[in-house]
Amino acid sequence: MTQPSAMGRPRDSNRDLAILDATLSLLAEVGYEQLSMEAVAGRSGAAKTTIYRRYRDKAALVAAAVERRAPAKPPQPEGESLREDVHSLAAWLASSISEQDVGLLGALFAGMRKDAQLAQAMRRILRRDETAMTDRLVRQAAEPLAPGAAALFAEVAPAVIMHRIVVVGEPCDAAFVAHLVDDILLPLLRHT
Amino acid sequence: MTQPSAMGRPRDSNRDLAILDATLSLLAEVGYEQLSMEAVAGRSGAAKTTIYRRYRDKAALVAAAVERRAPAKPPQPEGESLREDVHSLAAWLASSISEQDVGLLGALFAGMRKDAQLAQAMRRILRRDETAMTDRLVRQAAEPLAPGAAALFAEVAPAVIMHRIVVVGEPCDAAFVAHLVDDILLPLLRHT
Amino acid sequence: MTQPSAMGRPRDSNRDLAILDATLSLLAEVGYEQLSMEAVAGRSGAAKTTIYRRYRDKAALVAAAVERRAPAKPPQPEGESLREDVHSLAAWLASSISEQDVGLLGALFAGMRKDAQLAQAMRRILRRDETAMTDRLVRQAAEPLAPGAAALFAEVAPAVIMHRIVVVGEPCDAAFVAHLVDDILLPLLRHT
Amino acid sequence: MTQPSAMGRPRDSNRDLAILDATLSLLAEVGYEQLSMEAVAGRSGAAKTTIYRRYRDKAALVAAAVERRAPAKPPQPEGESLREDVHSLAAWLASSISEQDVGLLGALFAGMRKDAQLAQAMRRILRRDETAMTDRLVRQAAEPLAPGAAALFAEVAPAVIMHRIVVVGEPCDAAFVAHLVDDILLPLLRHT
DNA sequence: AAATAACCGAGACGGTACGTCAAGTCTTGAG
DNA sequence: CTCAAGACTTGACGTACCGTCTCGGTTATTT
Structure with missing residues (x-):
């Protein structure tokens, strides 16, 4: 039939x-x-x-x-501490954005004026990984997290990484990831 | 001669x-x-x-x-508390980025491949306001801040605002600024 | 088999x-x-x-x-004089060419360069009516014609009609057909 | 100024x-x-x-x-008889049409549907030579011509030549030109 | 009855050319 | 040397047809 x-x-x-x-x-x-x-x-x-x-x-x-491109598979946060979990997620996110999303951001800028629907589609792709991470973190963290902590992570981590790459223009090396985790993400997550 | x-x-x-x-x-x-x-x-x-x-x-x-365009004049943080200072800076930054920097980001993406020097110039412009704010905050805050707190502000606040506009695609309204200040910036600055 | x-x-x-x-x-x-x-x-x-x-x-x-398209049936020249015979043939030829052959001429121009055989086929179609007329005229004319007169008719009449349509760009109305018959075809046929 | x-x-x-x-x-x-x-x-x-x-x-x-392309200069009809004048004009016209106008006819067919003005322009070009000849013949013929004879020449000669090239598909060689002059043009001109 | 073979619709495919647009360069004449 | 105007080369855009090639499926004849 x-x-x-x-x-x-x-x-x-x-x-x-x-x-x-x-x-x-x-x-x-x-x-x-x-x-x-x-x-x-x-x-x-x-x-x-x-x-x-x-x-x-x-x-x-x-x-x-x-x-x-990639099935957007964030690593299993198999760490034994919250810091290890957050660090592995941030490191994966940094490399993922560096390698793949910069071109997509260009497409987003080109498309957002002439076609709102297309811009929305590209935003959805960009945020797909963030959403995946949120779920991963909130379900499998070594420590129980306050409600909203995962959402905060998904809001701040990609923002700071993109800002680093695009506006600052410097690579997200190990030192930067450590700084991001220890000085920004962990304080935020623990304070909430 | x-x-x-x-x-x-x-x-x-x-x-x-x-x-x-x-x-x-x-x-x-x-x-x-x-x-x-x-x-x-x-x-x-x-x-x-x-x-x-x-x-x-x-x-x-x-x-x-x-x-x-604009001489990038952040407002005098005349507030009586740290929260008021941070809030006025964040609100000014949000409107400034919304109105002016989005177009510049397009130029940055176009130029970063074909001319590294030009890309660097555009990065400098984008960060000019951030730097101005840093100085303003650290010198005139109502409360004394830990060293590095101002740099952290300059790193996180513009990042989250740009992410909101470009990736999330929603405006930086009053509710968002309040969320940014209370849930992200103040915890970070106080924890440091 | x-x-x-x-x-x-x-x-x-x-x-x-x-x-x-x-x-x-x-x-x-x-x-x-x-x-x-x-x-x-x-x-x-x-x-x-x-x-x-x-x-x-x-x-x-x-x-x-x-x-x-059409079986190319020129009308029976039932007229009582040579002029009537020639006129009915010319009128039929004019309407036939106007309606049908103009498109074929385009195909002929397109095909003559890329495929000589095809061009030859289209020429055969275009001349089919002329040949039919020649026979009709020579066999059934009210007056006996000099040898070669019919061939002359078949050579001149379609030529002047096509020229009128394609080059001059004006329609083959009754006045034109009368002119064609009285000023061109009859003098030629009678002189031969 | x-x-x-x-x-x-x-x-x-x-x-x-x-x-x-x-x-x-x-x-x-x-x-x-x-x-x-x-x-x-x-x-x-x-x-x-x-x-x-x-x-x-x-x-x-x-x-x-x-x-x-060409200034459309028909030859001076310097012949001593009407036949020589007509023959030289017909020969020039045949070579002129063979060499140059066939391509233009293709353009005419392509353009007549989509742009009537352009088709009109191409018709004007095609008829430019005919007009030039008409004047030449009527003013400088060895014998005085009946009124309308030159117009008749301009109507019939190009028509038969184009028909020969396009529809019959054979070249306008010397034998054809002689046939055209002796069997078609001269009888017409003299009869008028 | 089953196998074979050509047919048919639909539409994807590699191409070629179309006519348009914008980028950045060059050439005037005037100031 | 600057300016306004606008022609120029270059290169990519997105579209329209061309003629070819699968597909799934449909008749006919042949075995």
């Missing part, structure tokens, strides 16, 4: 993969602004039409590519 | 003002990506040549326009 | 009709250049594959459609 | 020449349909925008190119 409207040649999923892979690699190489649809088509071996059949424009393509 | 730079027709400073004003108004209207040099030229009445004689490219123009 | 071409499902002749009808109507509406295979498929309800299985490309489709 | 509207960098006439030359040579090589704006840009060394600044679309470009 198949609906007759779902006919025609099905889309080639190999094309999907090739297109998104090419997008991600180009995004890492040249950034969002310099990324051209023509370059994505060339590298992926797909025709421009094939890309535009799937994604309305560049911002939508980048959003899809970033969404697909 | 005249220096060779004083040769020929001098630059018309009215042109400078017109160009930067047009840039700022367009930036507010359409955002960085949609801002075109041709539109700046049209609105300012200046020729494109005149703009490019002053600014190397679009990112540099936007950086100059934003730099010139 | 069965020929292998009789295998499988036979072609649906309804499809043929629908395709050629759609082609003719679109040809009349938008002309050869603006006629797209996709539009023919849409209007006829046939898939593009079904069209391309029958006709190699757009020019071949248009040629087939025009060939099928 | 210069009108202020005539300011700015003037158009580079070298570009004009290069564009029109490239158009004409491509037109002769591949015909109207296969002629692409990108190829014109490539061969002329001009950017596509430079072409589009001058000509609205392909049809307008081709029309301009053909208009510029």
Whole structure:
């Protein structure tokens, strides 16, 4: 029992993969602004039409590519103390944002004016990891946390990390993560 | 003896003002990506040549326009308590970022790949207000602060505000500022 | 012994009709250049594959459609004088060319460079009516004609009519047909 | 005293020449349909925008190119008889149409549906030579002609020549020109 | 009855060219 | 040397068709 409207040649999923892979690699190489649809088509071996059949424009393509990238799996907070739990989460978050989200932020800025719906979609992707972390922390922390502590973590940690990368312009190295955990996150979580 | 730079027709400073004003108004209207040099030229009445004689490219123009905008005068923290001081600073910072820095962030993303120096300049502008605030807070707070508390404020407050605007996509209204002050900033400053 | 071409499902002749009808109507509406295979498929309800299985490309489709159109039946020259015979033939030819051959001329121009054989086929179609007329005139004229007179008619009459439509850009109304007959065709035929 | 509207960098006439030359040579090589704006840009060394600044679309470009081509100088009818005059004009017309007007006819067919004004312009170009001939013949013929004879020549001669080339598909060689003159044109002119 | 083979609709695919837009450079004439 | 105007090259945009190629599914003939 198949609906007759779902006919025609099905889309080639190999094309999907090739297109998104090419997008991600180009995004890492040249950034969002310099990324051209023509370059994505060339590298992926797909025709421009094939890309535009799937994604309305560049911002939508980048959003899809970033969404697909990683299953957003924060590490199991297997530490024996709250500090270890928070530290492993913060370190994972820092590397995740550094590597992947910077390009997405460019797409967000480009898209937020011209297409509010697309901007909303990109915000959802950006916050997906934060939400995942919140749940992880609140359920599996070594110490019981005050209500709202996890939400506070999800609000402050990504903010400070992004600020570090984008505005300060310096990498989130081990020293910074330690500072973030010891001077900002733990005091906040314990005080609440 | 005249220096060779004083040769020929001098630059018309009215042109400078017109160009930067047009840039700022367009930036507010359409955002960085949609801002075109041709539109700046049209609105300012200046020729494109005149703009490019002053600014190397679009990112540099936007950086100059934003730099010139407001003298970045944080309010005198005349409050009688630390909370009032912090609250007035945070409120000023939120409105300042909302109104002006969002466009600059777009320029920062566009410029950071193609010109590291320019990106550094834009970072400097973005952090100018933060620095001003730091000094203001540490010198004039109603209560004496622990060393490093002001730096922590400058690190966390703009980060959370930008995150709110860009990633969460919601405005920094009074309720949010109160939450920021009471749940994040004051605990941090007092704990240090 | 069965020929292998009789295998499988036979072609649906309804499809043929629908395709050629759609082609003719679109040809009349938008002309050869603006006629797209996709539009023919849409209007006829046939898939593009079904069209391309029958006709190699757009020019071949248009040629087939025009060939099928009218059986090219010039009227019986039942007039009582040579003038009436020539006039009825010229009037029929003028309306025939106006209505049908203009689109075919576009196909001819498009096809003559890329496929000489196709161009030849379209020329054959265009000249089919002329040949039919020649025979009709020479056999059934009210007056006996000099040898070669009919060929001359077939050479000059369509030429002047097409020139009128395409180059001059004016319609072949009754006044023009009278002019064509009295000032050009009859003098030629009588002089020969 | 210069009108202020005539300011700015003037158009580079070298570009004009290069564009029109490239158009004409491509037109002769591949015909109207296969002629692409990108190829014109490539061969002329001009950017596509430079072409589009001058000509609205392909049809307008081709029309301009053909208009510029030859000054349409029919030969002086220096013959000593009417037959020689008519023959030299017909021979010149045949070569002129063969070499240049076939591409223009393609443009005419493409343009007549989408832009009536452009079609009118191309018709004017096509008829320019005919008009020139008419004048030449009526003023300088070896024999005095009946009134209307020259108009008749201009109506019939190009028509039969174009019909020969386009519909019959055979070249206008010497034998054809002789046939045209002796069997069609002279009888018509003398009869009138 | 089952297998085979060509048909049909739908629509994805790699291409080519379209006509548009903006970026940043260059060329005038005037001041 | 500056300014306004605007032509120029470059390169990417997103769209429209082209002609080809799967798909699932439908008739016919052949075995």
